[in-house]
Amino acid sequence: MTALTFSSVFPLLRFGTRLGWLLFGFAAFLVSIPVFIEAPLVRTLPWLSLALTPLLLGLSFSLQCQPRYRYWGEMLYGFSWCWGAGSLYWGWLRWEPLWHLPIEALPMPLMLWHLRQRQQLVGVFFFGGSFLGTAITDAYFYLIDVIPHWRAIMYLEGDVISVQEMLAQAIAQAQT
CATH class of the missing domain: 1.10.287 (Helix Hairpins)
Structure with a gap:
């Protein structure tokens, strides 16, 4: 098995390329969606927020079937798991901060399996980055x-x- 390098995993995503910058911008947009769209939705209609998860997954698979949109679909795949876990936590368990990371980590076994299979790598790394940011934020909240x-x-x-x-x-x- 060869080592995972940025170039071997994402040959088209070098930041010098237009696609790389577009995907970076899309990722930044997806990171902001939970704050501005999911948070208000999950507080008022948690079941609707959770029900959007399979729709996001379906859209991600549809995009991945088209070679031109494969990476967009993979990123949406990782985002959909962030959305689903966030809907669970913020919809029903937000009163207990100790449950935040365990609930947000629910997709982790699936992401690790995809990483091992070298599938959905853009989504895996999107989810991993989002989860790492959540873990750092939670740790900071505990520290202060x-x-x-x-x-x-x-x-x-x-x-x-x-x-x-x-x-x-x-x-x-x-x-x-």
């Missing part, structure tokens, strides 16, 4: 001790003024 604020904010959902006060306290905690 804002987890109690996280819990409190999740219970104060409808009370905007109390949420603003709690966020101000969390920011003050983070600045110490």
